[in-house]
Amino acid sequence: MKNYIISILTMAVLASCGNKEDKEAAEKAKADSLAKVPTTNNRILGVARIEPEDGILNFTAGTSGKVLAVLIKENQIVQKGQSLITIENSLENAQLAQSESKIATQKAAIAVNQANLEAAKVSLKNARDTYERNLRLFEGNAQTKQAVDDSKATVDRLMKDVETAAANIEQSKSRISELQADINYFRTAVNQKKVNALVSGKVLKVAVKTGDYVTNTTQIAEFAPTGSLIAKTEVDELYAEKIQLGQKAFIISQTTGDTLANGSVSYAADYLKQKSLFKDQSTEQEDRRVRDVSIRLESGKMPLIGSRVDCVILLK
Incomplete structure (x- = not known):
C-alpha cells in the first residue's frame, strides 16, 4: 500500500513538472518570437x-417561405450572385402565370375593339354619304324630310359607336398597363425567392436547413467577404x-x-x-x-x- 501511494505521488510530481515545462516552453517560444x-x-x-x-456579413433571407434546398456549406467559397438557398415560390409563379395570361386576353380584346372601330368608321362614312345624298335630294324636292332625318340619326348613332369603340381600346390599353405592373410585381416576388450572394467570399456559418420556414429578417449565413x-x-x-x-x-x-x-x-x-x-x-x-x-x-x-x-x- 505504501509503495502504491509513493507511485501516485511520483506520477503527480512528474505531471506537475510536465505542465510546468510545457508552460515554460510556450513562454520561451513567445519570448523568442518577440525577440x-x-x-x-x-x-x-x-x-x-x-x-x-470589410467585417463579417450576416446574410438574411429578404423574403418569406419554406426552404426547399440549402445550396452552400461552411468554408465554401462563393461568387457574387451565386444562389445560397432555394425558397418555395409556387404561389408567386402561379400569380405570375395568371397575370401573363390576362395580358394575352386583354390584347385579344384590343384586337376585337380595333376591328369594331374600323367597321364603325366604314359604316359612318357610308351613312354620311347617304345623309348628304338625301339632303341634296331633299333640297331638290326629290326626297322626303323623314328620309333625311333617318339618315341623320344613323350618322349620329354611328358616330357614338366610333367613339365607344375608341374608348374601349383606350380602356383595354390602360388595363394592359395595370396588368404589366402586376406582372412586374410578381416577377419581383419570384426573384426575391432567389437568395443570392451579394458579394464574393467565404461562408463561415450556415444558419438554416432544408424545411425551415424563413422570414425577411431570418439569418441564413455568416459570411466573410473576399479581401x-x-x-x-x-x-x-x-x-x-x-x-x-x-x-x-x-x-x-x-x-x-x-x-x-x-x-x-x-x-x-x-x-x-x-x-x-x-x-x-x-x-x-x-x-x-x-x-x-x-x-x-x-x-x-x-x-x-x-x-x-x-x-x-x-x-x-
Whole structure:
C-alpha cells in the first residue's frame, strides 16, 4: 500500500513538472518570437482580434417561405450572385402565370375593339354619304324630310359607336398597363425567392436547413467577404496619439508565441472611447479610454478569423 501511494505521488510530481515545462516552453517560444521583432523601446503591445477588413456579413433571407434546398456549406467559397438557398415560390409563379395570361386576353380584346372601330368608321362614312345624298335630294324636292332625318340619326348613332369603340381600346390599353405592373410585381416576388450572394467570399456559418420556414429578417449565413484580414485592437489613451497610419506591426500567436503575420496600421479612430473589445466581463467597469486601431495583414500565415492574438506596433 505504501509503495502504491509513493507511485501516485511520483506520477503527480512528474505531471506537475510536465505542465510546468510545457508552460515554460510556450513562454520561451513567445519570448523568442518577440525577440525577432526589431528591438526597440518604441513599440506598443496589445491584444487583437482577427476579422475580415470589410467585417463579417450576416446574410438574411429578404423574403418569406419554406426552404426547399440549402445550396452552400461552411468554408465554401462563393461568387457574387451565386444562389445560397432555394425558397418555395409556387404561389408567386402561379400569380405570375395568371397575370401573363390576362395580358394575352386583354390584347385579344384590343384586337376585337380595333376591328369594331374600323367597321364603325366604314359604316359612318357610308351613312354620311347617304345623309348628304338625301339632303341634296331633299333640297331638290326629290326626297322626303323623314328620309333625311333617318339618315341623320344613323350618322349620329354611328358616330357614338366610333367613339365607344375608341374608348374601349383606350380602356383595354390602360388595363394592359395595370396588368404589366402586376406582372412586374410578381416577377419581383419570384426573384426575391432567389437568395443570392451579394458579394464574393467565404461562408463561415450556415444558419438554416432544408424545411425551415424563413422570414425577411431570418439569418441564413455568416459570411466573410473576399479581401484582406485585419487585426482589430484597442490602444490605451496613454499611447493613442503615437499611433499613425502605415506603422509596421507583427501578429503573434497567444498559444505558441510564433509570429504569424506582418502588417501595417490601416485605420486609427479619430476619437477615444471606453474599452469594449476585450473586457473580461460584460459588467466590468473601465475608467480609461482607448483608440480603435486596425492592422491590415500583408504576409505570413494568416490566423483564423475570430482568433485572439497579440500584436506589436512599431512606433518608428
